[in-house]
Amino acid sequence: MLPKKRVKYLYVAMKKGDREAFEALYKLFYERLSKYILSISKNTVEAEDIAQETLIWLWESRKDITINSSLNAYLYRSARNRYMDLYRKKERRSKLIEEIRQDIIIYIENSDAVEKELRLKQLYAAIEELPEKCKEIFILSKLKRYKQKDIAIQLNISQRTVESQIRNGLLAIRSKLDIN
Known part of the structure; x- marks a missing residue:
């Protein structure tokens, strides 16, 4: 560590x-911020992203910020706040995704056999209309039951991208099926 x-x-x-x-x-x-956030999040990619975002924010906001405590304490607090914001956002996303998923299940299940078959066809048609990357991620997640982490690794993308694509796919499908 460098002297103060x-x-x-x-x-x-x-x-x-x-x-x-x-x-x-x-x-x-x-590295220090990454390790600190990793100790909280248990997710290396998230920890590295948050450390990088915190430091880039420091550079971009350098003219506007005034630090009254030590820079060390300020950066740790900023990184922790970013993690907490991300955590809350992920919680909201998870709830939204679950609500949409339940809406789709109820839409299909609350019908007789003939109507259920028709609704399933509508569902698969809506999936086919998704943008290519969104469709691929959606199928891996919801039809093949892959974990988001595994999809991210397989497709060489971030887990946040996987989460966003799943959410976007569910929203598009709900809209296509005209589910409120």
């Missing part, structure tokens, strides 16, 4: 637009 005076010097230089000072701060804090 050196960190303060780098911070002041960064506030004036010194990219090298920012890069030094980035190198100093990135």
Whole structure:
């Protein structure tokens, strides 16, 4: 760890637009913030993303922020707040996805055999109309029952992208089936 005076010097230089000072701060804090968030989230990708977002935000907001505590404490608090925001957002998404999923199940199940067959055909037609990547992710998740983490690995995309595509697919299907 660098002495406090050196960190303060780098911070002041960064506030004036010194990219090298920012890069030094980035190198100093990135791994530490990643490990801190990993200890909370247990998700390496999330932890690395949050550490990076926190430090990029520091650079982009350098002219507007005033840090009254230590830079170290400020960055840790900022990273934790970003994690908490992400956690709350994921909770809301999960609830929305579950509500939509239940709406679709009820839509199909609350019908006689002939109507159920028709509704299933409508469902599969709605799935076919999804954008290609969304459709692929939706099928892997909802029809083949892959875990989101496994889909992300298989398709070499982030887990957030998988979550977003599933949500977008469910919303599009609900709209196509005219389910309120």
